[in-house]
Amino acid sequence: MVAATIARSIATPARAPFIALDGVAKTYEARFGGQVQAVETVSFEIGHGEFVSIVGPSGCGKTTLLKMIGGLLEPSAGKITYQGLAPGRKKPQLGIVFQDAVLLPWRTVLQNVCLPIEVMRKDRAEGEALARRLIELVGLKGFEDKYPTELSGGMQQRASIARALVSDPAILLMDEPFGALDALTREYMAQELQRIWSSAAKTVLFITHSITEAVFLSDRVVVMTARPSRVAEIIPIDLPRPRDLQMTTSEVFGRQVAHIRSLLSATGEL
Numbered sequence: 001m002v003a004a005t006i007a008r009s010i011a012t013p014a015r016a017p018f019i020a021l022d023g024v025a026k027t028y029e030a031r032f033g034g035q036v037q038a039v040e041t042v043s044f045e046i047g048h049g050e051f052v053s054i055v056g057p058s059g060c061g062k063t064t065l066l067k068m069i070g071g072l073l074e075p076s077a078g079k080i081t082y083q084g085l086a087p088g089r090k091k092p093q094l095g096i097v098f099q100d101a102v103l104l105p106w107r108t109v110l111q112n113v114c115l116p117i118e119v120m121r122k123d124r125a126e127g128e129a130l131a132r133r134l135i136e137l138v139g140l141k142g143f144e145d146k147y148p149t150e151l152s153g154g155m156q157q158r159a160s161i162a163r164a165l166v167s168d169p170a171i172l173l174m175d176e177p178f179g180a181l182d183a184l185t186r187e188y189m190a191q192e193l194q195r196i197w198s199s200a201a202k203t204v205l206f207i208t209h210s211i212t213e214a215v216f217l218s219d220r221v222v223v224m225t226a227r228p229s230r231v232a233e234i235i236p237i238d239l240p241r242p243r244d245l246q247m248t249t250s251e252v253f254g255r256q257v258a259h260i261r262s263l264l265s266a267t268g269e270l
């Protein structure tokens with residue numbers, strides 16, 4: 001909480017945004033000829049320590065956008081700037097969490113979380129100590145030596161969040177990380193993510209299908225149109241933090257959810 005407040009208070013307008021998308025577009029070459037224009041032109045910024053969500057119709061290009069921000073895919077047009085640095089300069093360390101936890105089944109929780117440390121050839125003892133602290137942070141203390149099949153879906157996602165944090169990324173990119181969970185676990189995980197975000201003081205870009213989840217978690221929600229996608233509107237969420245589930249029944253909360261729903265209906269999706 002304190003760390004996040006500090007992280008946000010230093011996000012002064014004078015400082016370059018953490019990530020800036022300027023006219024970013026993506027056209028895929030289809031397998032049997034022709035082209036699929038996934039993202040038309042998208043421009044927005046993500047501030048230091050900010051929690052930004054993207055909501056939009058299925059197939060509108062959200063994953064495409066996340067992959068471009070993560071450097072896994074080149075934009076067809078436009079540019080993405082990291083911390084005001086010229087394009088092509090070294091990207092900040094990124095942590096990515098996908099919808100499926102994608103843990104290695106033959107590795108324990110601790111061994112899975114330590115994987116990036118091995119890949120980056122960092123000091124093992126230091127890395128393991130950090131991994132153990134992160135496992136505790138995501139609420140998996142005591143499960144270090146369990147295998148993924150011994151964990152529930154929510155616990156597997158916690159392990160993959162810890163693994164994404166172990167490389168100390170400046171930003172966490174999350175692509176529908178709770179999409180495969182049941183409704184109750186999902187609500188619980190949203191609260192947990194808020195706690196983790198506050199104490200780890202990270203910048204987060206979070207893609208979700210759930211409007212309430214987006215409003216509950218975010219500083220700002222980017223609403224996308226149907227494919228080829230553009231930004232329909234960027235909505236600041238001014239609810240106080242820390243937020244609890246009680247807040248989701250408030251009038252302000254309901255109004256913001258209704259507004260986003262109406263934007264999505266206008267794209268013909270709901």
Ligand SMILES: Nc1ncnc2c1ncn2[C@@H]1O[C@H](COP(=O)(O)OP(=O)(O)O)[C@@H](O)[C@H]1O
Nearest residue numbers: 028029030036038057058059060061062063064
């Ligand atoms: N590698 C690819 N080649 C061709 N088309 C793709 C590829 N990846 C995604 N698409 C198409 O681009 C559009 C956007 O996909 P995606 O970014 O996955 O959307 P979302 O995450 O919003 O559901 C979809 O129509 C999808 O079929």
Ligand SMILES: [Mg+2]
Nearest residue numbers: 062063064175
């Ligand atoms: Mg997707």
